[in-house]
Amino acid sequence: MISERRKWREHIPLYLNGSLGEEQRHAFEKILEENPQLRREVAEFAKIHDLYADFQQQLPPPSERVFRRVEAAIRTQEQAPVAKPAAQPFRRLGKTLAGLFAAPRLSWALVAVQLVIIVVLVAGRGQTPVFRTLTSTPQAVHPAAAVQVVFQAHAAEAQIRKVLLAIGASIADGPTAEGLYTLRLADKTNIEQALQRLRQSPLVRFAGRVY
């Protein structure tokens, strides 16, 4: 009942401004005859409507001068060179990035990536660096049982083998680009004595400890 009354009240301004369809208008007028409260409200709104209706009748005729101004403005805009939207792709990219960074999903993704980087860095701290100095030891050989040696360029494979067998060593790593070999010494071999023998050999250019 209340909604019905509200519906008819809402019709009042539309009834006065002529927006109601014919069927609705007839129905409204029928209700109006039976409802003095609605009639009173229509009369109140009608005063407002009449005021505006007066102004409606007194609208000035379309101005020729203003239309000439409109035409001139249109000509100016149509003749103006069409500016290429150079900044448009950047603006679009900027908007896209702004949108991405504003999205909570991306923020969480960035946090996850940062965490992965931190874990990798922390976990990798104890490992041997991937770079090696000339005298650094390969992982498989304990420094206490290893020496490094560079043979003369003219040393033959048979001669090198003879030297290694003489001191009970085997090649653990090498040669590197610089010709450096890492030798693993047999157990209980005295490193200093082994180095001395190597240094005395005319086939050896350099012999030293592994650090």
Next chain:
Amino acid sequence: MTEETVREREKRLLEATARKDRAAFRQLYDMTYGQVRFFLIRKLNDENLAEDVLVETYSAVWLQAGTFRGKSRGLTWIMGIARNLAHKALRGRRNHRSLEDLAQLANGKHPGDEDFSRKQVLAKALDVLSDKHREVLELVFFHGMTYPEAATLLKVPVNTIKSRIFYAKKSLLKTFEQMGVQADDI
């Protein structure tokens, strides 16, 4: 000519304007000029500024008519452009033109005239209303818009328009009381 025909004509003329038909554009201008001008003068309270915005509005109509999709009434679409441009021109300044001034401009009558004083009281009361309430009354009673059309123009829900129009009337009656005028005497 029925209201429906007016709406159809506005739509047809806008569609022809989109095809760069200058004669149709001129007819559209003639048809809507008075309403758009009144709307802008009320909004801007400055006739020169209103004329500048009017020129901008119709230039925009010519250039953008192709974007009119016919979802709203043609006049609503044009007034939407005018409203946006007026807001841009105002830049925060709000001072609508008094209906009293418009009455004087319209028919040259003076406050002493009997016919004028009745109108003057009502006009004064309307000018006391908040912008939102006054605007919705003007859209419905002056521009003859439906609730959905006014809602489209003001970018608010239809129910907001409905409640604003009844609050506007209530506020108007209260103003009459404060002015010592019986609503029945108006």
